[in-house]
Amino acid sequence: xxxxxxxxxxxxxxxxxxxxxxxxxxxxxxxxxxxxxxxxxxxxxxxxxxxxxxxxxxxxxxxxxxxxxxxxxxxxxxxxxxxxxxxxxxxxxxxxxxxxxxxxxxxxxxxxxxxxxxxxxxxxxxxxxxxxxxxxxxx
Amino acid sequence: xxxxxxxxxxxxxxxxxxxxxxxxxxxxxxxxxxxxxxxxxxxxxxxxxxxxxxxxxxxxxxxxxxxxxxxxxxxxxxxxxxxxxxxxxxxxxxxxxxxxxxxxxxxxxxxxxxxxxxxxxxxxxxxxxxxxxxxxxxx
DNA sequence: TGATCTACTTGTAAAAAGCAAGTGCTTTGG
DNA sequence: CCAAAGCACTTGCTTTTTACAAGTAGATCA
Numbered sequence: 001x002x003x004x005x006x007x008x009x010x011x012x013x014x015x016x017x018x019x020x021x022x023x024x025x026x027x028x029x030x031x032x033x034x035x036x037x038x039x040x041x042x043x044x045x046x047x048x049x050x051x052x053x054x055x056x057x058x059x060x061x062x063x064x065x066x067x068x069x070x071x072x073x074x075x076x077x078x079x080x081x082x083x084x085x086x087x088x089x090x091x092x093x094x095x096x097x098x099x100x101x102x103x104x105x106x107x108x109x110x111x112x113x114x115x116x117x118x119x120x121x122x123x124x125x126x127x128x129x130x131x132x133x134x135x136x137x138x139x
Numbered sequence: 140x141x142x143x144x145x146x147x148x149x150x151x152x153x154x155x156x157x158x159x160x161x162x163x164x165x166x167x168x169x170x171x172x173x174x175x176x177x178x179x180x181x182x183x184x185x186x187x188x189x190x191x192x193x194x195x196x197x198x199x200x201x202x203x204x205x206x207x208x209x210x211x212x213x214x215x216x217x218x219x220x221x222x223x224x225x226x227x228x229x230x231x232x233x234x235x236x237x238x239x240x241x242x243x244x245x246x247x248x249x250x251x252x253x254x255x256x257x258x259x260x261x262x263x264x265x266x267x268x269x270x271x272x273x274x275x276x277x278x
Numbered sequence: 279t280g281a282t283c284t285a286c287t288t289g290t291a292a293a294a295a296g297c298a299a300g301t302g303c304t305t306t307g308g
Numbered sequence: 309c310c311a312a313a314g315c316a317c318t319t320g321c322t323t324t325t326t327a328c329a330a331g332t333a334g335a336t337c338a
Contacts, residue, residue, distance in 0.1 A: 008162075008187040009186045009187050010245075010246065010248070011166075011186065011187075011247070011251075012238040012240075012241030012242055012245070012247040012248075012278060013166060013169050013234060013238060013241070013278060014186075014278075015245045016240060017162050017165060017166070018162070021160075021161060021162040021165075022160060022162070022294090022295095023147075023156050023160040023161070027150075027156070030150070030152050039315080040315070040317075041314085041316075044316095047147075047150065048150075052297095053317085053319085054296075056317060056318080057295090076304075076305075076315085077304060077305085078303070078304040078305060079304090079315065079316080080315085080317095087244050090240055090244075093236045093239075094240055096236075098151065101229055101230060102151030102154045102155050105205070105226050106151070106154045107149065108150070108154065109149070112151055113151075139151060139152060161326095162326095179284070179285050180283085180284060190326070190327050190328065191285085191286075191287090192286085192287075192288085192326085192327085192328090193325085195285080215283095216334085216335055217283065217334070217335040218283095218284065218285080218335090219284085
């Protein structure tokens, strides 16, 4: 029952929103990119409390959108390993700007902010650290 | 019937999504920031075809979120002038990263991309141009 | 003054999100 | 080796949001 994405226009912002424009998709990307989470259960247990059917739906949407892949988990046959694609990793600069914006107008973790500045300064290096799971950050 | 925003967590990304996390809000910001649109009718006529009741709802949401203000229109009593607040203008860097991301993976206007790079390079100057209405860009 | 413009509101149907429970493999512990 | 628990979902139902169509009230135009 995989419904494909309907693009409303060729506007780049509209295009992005057609893939990730809801209250949950970018939180999944956040968990993958910044928090070292990569299983269904990990996402379910994340602070905001996504409903299980909604999570399933968003994950397949993100897969169709080319943002994540489902793979067999190296440690367990019962688990599924979710990973960001290159396209997904390339969302990090946008997420970083979002973090910096939120920091400016809402109260958020200091750690998140200094980290965001680091990523902004050295995108490649920090992204690599993130992807290796060497760095996890509390958001 | 102005319903206030419910924040799901203190995560900066989640916080931003609680205000603008849907398929329409950022398109309104786009129209204000890049296209020199500033009335209800302008937004309605924008390419993606937002429903009138949804537009009304999103506009009050954005107002509550501190992103836009409603003001009396200098040319006509029948019109309302919508404008980005500082907080709204500060969303531009995030929009720029979104534009660059979309360009990389989807087909979008060349003009939009070179413009995005310009804003990224000279944020202050380009933002000023945009806000003065001196620059309009086709997205 | 009547038609048109502008910014909405109202009503209803369709779609998406939220909630609770269940299914079917897989792993674990005795 | 078997029962219980873990894991990744699915199913059914309710509530909320979005979409579509029509209508309203004040301002402007001809």
